[in-house]
Amino acid sequence: MSTPFHDDEVMGKAFDAHLMRRLIRFLAPYRTLFFVCVILTMVLAGMQLLIPYITKTAIDNYMTLPHSIVTLDERPTVGNPLDLADGRYLVETGNVPPETRREWEATGKLSPERYLFIPAAKVAEQEAIAQHLPRFTAVRGGYIINEEGLRALPAADLVVLRRSAIAGIVHLAMVFIFILIARFLFGIVQVYLLQYTGQRVMYDMRGNIFGHVLRLPLSYFDRTPVGRVVTRTTNDVNAINEMFTSMLVNLFRDTFLLLGVIVIMFSFDWRLALAVLALFPVIVLATWQFRNRVRVAYREVRRQIAKLNSYLQESISGMRIIQVFVQERKANARFAEINRDTYRANMHQLVTFAIFRPLMSLLGSFAIALVIWYGGLNVLRGGLSLGALTAFIQYVGMLFEPILRLSEGYNVLQAAMASAERIFLLLDEKQEDRGTGKTISPFHGRIEFRDVWFAYNKDEWILKGVSFTAAPGEQIAIVGPTGEGKTTIIRLLLRMYPFQKGEILLDGVPIEQLDISYLRSQMAVVLQDVFLFSGDIMDNIRLHADISEEEAIAAARFVSADFVEELPNGYKTKVEERGVTLSYGERQLLSFARAVAFKPRVLVLDEATASIDSQTENLIQKSLLKIMKGRTSIVIAHRLSTIREADKIIVLHKGKVFESGTHQDLLAQNGLYAALHALQFA
Ligand SMILES: Nc1ncnc2c1ncn2[C@@H]1O[C@H](COP(=O)(O)OP(=O)(O)O)[C@@H](O)[C@H]1O
Numbered sequence: 001m002s003t004p005f006h007d008d009e010v011m012g013k014a015f016d017a018h019l020m021r022r023l024i025r026f027l028a029p030y031r032t033l034f035f036v037c038v039i040l041t042m043v044l045a046g047m048q049l050l051i052p053y054i055t056k057t058a059i060d061n062y063m064t065l066p067h068s069i070v071t072l073d074e075r076p077t078v079g080n081p082l083d084l085a086d087g088r089y090l091v092e093t094g095n096v097p098p099e100t101r102r103e104w105e106a107t108g109k110l111s112p113e114r115y116l117f118i119p120a121a122k123v124a125e126q127e128a129i130a131q132h133l134p135r136f137t138a139v140r141g142g143y144i145i146n147e148e149g150l151r152a153l154p155a156a157d158l159v160v161l162r163r164s165a166i167a168g169i170v171h172l173a174m175v176f177i178f179i180l181i182a183r184f185l186f187g188i189v190q191v192y193l194l195q196y197t198g199q200r201v202m203y204d205m206r207g208n209i210f211g212h213v214l215r216l217p218l219s220y221f222d223r224t225p226v227g228r229v230v231t232r233t234t235n236d237v238n239a240i241n242e243m244f245t246s247m248l249v250n251l252f253r254d255t256f257l258l259l260g261v262i263v264i265m266f267s268f269d270w271r272l273a274l275a276v277l278a279l280f281p282v283i284v285l286a287t288w289q290f291r292n293r294v295r296v297a298y299r300e301v302r303r304q305i306a307k308l309n310s311y312l313q314e315s316i317s318g319m320r321i322i323q324v325f326v327q328e329r330k331a332n333a334r335f336a337e338i339n340r341d342t343y344r345a346n347m348h349q350l351v352t353f354a355i356f357r358p359l360m361s362l363l364g365s366f367a368i369a370l371v372i373w374y375g376g377l378n379v380l381r382g383g384l385s386l387g388a389l390t391a392f393i394q395y396v397g398m399l400f401e402p403i404l405r406l407s408e409g410y411n412v413l414q415a416a417m418a419s420a421e422r423i424f425l426l427l428d429e430k431q432e433d434r435g436t437g438k439t440i441s442p443f444h445g446r447i448e449f450r451d452v453w454f455a456y457n458k459d460e461w462i463l464k465g466v467s468f469t470a471a472p473g474e475q476i477a478i479v480g481p482t483g484e485g486k487t488t489i490i491r492l493l494l495r496m497y498p499f500q501k502g503e504i505l506l507d508g509v510p511i512e513q514l515d516i517s518y519l520r521s522q523m524a525v526v527l528q529d530v531f532l533f534s535g536d537i538m539d540n541i542r543l544h545a546d547i548s549e550e551e552a553i554a555a556a557r558f559v560s561a562d563f564v565e566e567l568p569n570g571y572k573t574k575v576e577e578r579g580v581t582l583s584y585g586e587r588q589l590l591s592f593a594r595a596v597a598f599k600p601r602v603l604v605l606d607e608a609t610a611s612i613d614s615q616t617e618n619l620i621q622k623s624l625l626k627i628m629k630g631r632t633s634i635v636i637a638h639r640l641s642t643i644r645e646a647d648k649i650i651v652l653h654k655g656k657v658f659e660s661g662t663h664q665d666l667l668a669q670n671g672l673y674a675a676l677h678a679l680q681f682a
C-alpha cells in the first residue's frame with residue numbers, strides 16, 4: 001500500500017555544512033532582511049534583559065526603606081524641606097546633592113535628632129508603639145519615628161519629602177513603558193520581516209522544485225511515488241522555513257539571552273549565580289530528555305496521521321470497489337486498527353506533555369526557591385539588595401525558556417537538514433535532455449525507426465531492434481497483443497524515455513538532436529488514458545494559448561463531441577465538477593478534439609477509440625480520415641476493423657516487427673496478422 005502523505009522520516013545529522021551552504025543560497029537574496037531580523041531580535045532580547053534591571057533600580061533606589069532623612073533647624077534652600085511646624089525641617093537626602101549634604105554636615109546645620117522613615121505598609125507592626133504614644137495617630141501615608149515616638153505623615157507631606165524618589169519612579173515607569181512600546185513595535189516589525197523572508201524563501205523554493213519537476217524525465221516518475229514529490233514541495237519546504245524563521249533567529253536570541261542573564265547574575269552575586277548554575281546540568285538534561293521524548297511521540301503521531309490519511313484517501317477513492325466487492329467489513333477492521341494506533345500515539349504524546357511540562361516547571365520553581373532561600377539570607381546579611389534579589393528571580397525565570405528553545409532548535413535543525421537533503425536529492429535529479437535546440441523547416445513528417453532497442457529496466461528488453469518507416473502523409477498502424485510495446489514506441493518517438501540502441505529519425509534528423517519542445521509540438525497525441533486538467537472543457541481542448549475558441553469548437557464538432565453542447569454550461573462546464581461523471585468515451589472525444597485543434601504534422605493515436613461505441617467510432621473514423629489526410633499518422637488499434645485502410649500495418653511481436661504490409665498483403669501472408677484477424681472476426 002502506498003502512503004502518499006507519509007514520508008520516510010529518517011533523522012540524520014543535525015548539521016551538515018555542505019547542505020547548509022546550499023540552503024543559505026536560497027536565503028542569499030534576502031540576506032539584508034535576514035540580517036536586520038537578527039539585529040532586531042538581539043535588540044528585543046536586550047530589552048527583555050533590561051526589564052528586571054529596571055525593577056531592581058526602582059526597588060533599590062526608591063522603594064526600600066529605611067530612607068535617610070535629616071533634620072535641620074532652619075529652612076534649607078534646597079531639597080524640598082518638610083516643615084514640621086516646630087521650627088524643624090525634614091529633608092530626604094535623596095533630594096539634595098551629596099555636596100550640599102556634606103556642606104550641611106560640615107557647617108553643623110544638621111540637628112543631632114534623627115528620624116527613621118517607616119512605610120505605611122509596615123506600620124501595623126508598629127501599632128503597639130503607636131498606641132503608647134497617643135500624640136501621634138495613624139493616618140494614610142508614611143510615618144516617621146524617633147525617640148519621641150511614631151509620627152504620621154499625611155500623604156501630602158510624603159509627596160514633598162519623597163519628591164526625588166517619586167520623580168525617579170515616574171521616570172523609571174516611563175522608561176518601562178517606553179521599552180514595552182518599543183518591544184511591541186520592534187516585535188511587530190521583526191515578526192513581519194522574518195515571516196516575509198521565510199515566505200519568500202519558501203516561495204522561491206517551491207517554484208524551483210516544481211520548475212525542476214516539470215523537466216524531469218518520465219522515468220523519474222515511474223520510480224517515485226507522487227506523494228513523495230508532493231511532500232518535497234510542501235512539508236520539506238516548510239521544515240526549512242521553520243529552520244530559517246524560528247530556529248536560526250532563536251539561536252541568536254537565546255544565546256544572547258543566556259549569556260546576558262548569566263553575566264548579570266554574576267554581577268549581582270556570584271555565589272548565588274554559581275548556585276543557580278549548579279542546577280544547570282539538571283535543567284539541560286531534563287530539557288533534553290523532554291525534547292527527545294516529545295520528538296519521538298510527535299513523530300509517531302505524524303506517522304499515524306499520515307497512515308490514517310492515506311488509508312482514508314485510498315478507501316474513499318476506492319469506495320466503489322469496496323462496496324461492489326462487499327469489502328466493508330474488512331475495510332472497517334483495517335481502519336479500526338489504524339484508528340486505534342493513531343489514538344494511542346496521540347495519548348502517548350499527551351501523557352509525555354502532561355508529565356514533562358509540570359516537571360519542567362517544578363524544576364524552575366525549585367531554582368527560584370533556591371534563590372529566595374539563599375538570596376534571601378544574603379539580603380538579610382546585607383550582601384544583596386532586595387531589588388537585586390527580585391531581579392535575580394526574574395532572571396532565573398528567563399533561563400529556562402532559552403534552554404528549552406535551543407533544544408527544540410536542535411530538532412528543528414535536524415528535521416530541516418533531513419528535508420534539505422531530500423529536496424536537494426530531488427533538485428539534483430538529472431533533468432530531461434532538452435535537445436540542442438535544432439528544428440526542421442520545412443518539416444515533412446517522415447518518421448523512421450532504425451533497429452531501436454529499449455528497456456525500461458536494465459536488461460529487460462521491451463523493444464529488440466524495431467525498424468519501420470512512415471513516409472510523410474502515410475498512415476501507419478501498429479498492432480500486436482497487449483504488452484508488446486506499442487505504447488512504448490510512441491513514448492520513444494515523443495522522447496519521453498531515452499532508448500538504448502538504434503536511431504529514431506524525423507525527416508532524417510535523429511530526435512535527440514531536435515529541440516524537445518519543437519519535437520513534441522509537431523505531434524498531436526491521443527493517448528490510451530485521457531487526462532483532463534482542472535478548468536473548463538474549453539481550456540482542456542485548447543491547451544495551447546494560440547488556439548482560438550472558434551477553432552476549439554470547430555474541433556469538437558469535427559470529432560462529433562456533441563455531448564458538450566448539451567451540457568447546461570456547454571464549453572464552460574468545469575471539469576473538476578464533471579470530471580468524474582464524464583464517461584470514458586466522452587473524455588476520449590475531448591482528447592480527440594484537443595488533437596484536432598492542435599493541427600499537427602504528425603498524429604498519434606494510441607488505442608484512442610477503444611472505449612467509444614462503434615456508432616460514434618464510425619463517426620470519428622470518418623473525421624479522422626479527413627484529418628489524417630496529408631499528415632503522417634501512427635495509429636495503434638485494438639480493433640483491426642479500424643485500421644484496414646492503413647498504408648502500412650506493422651505487427652509487433654516479441655519486441656520486433658514481426659511482419660508488415662497492407663491489410664491485403666498481411667492476410668495473404670497468412671501469418672500472425674491473419675491469425676489475429678481471424679480471431680476477431682470469427
Ligand atoms: N513505465 C514503465 N516502467 C516499466 N515497465 C513498463 C513501463 N511501461 C510499460 N512497461 C512494460 O513494458 C511492456 C510494454 O508496455 P506497453 O508499451 O504499454 O505495451 P502495449 O501498449 O503494447 O500494451 C509491458 O510489459 C509493460 O509492463
Ligand SMILES: [Mg+2]
Pocket residue numbers: 486487488528606607
Ligand atoms: Mg498500450
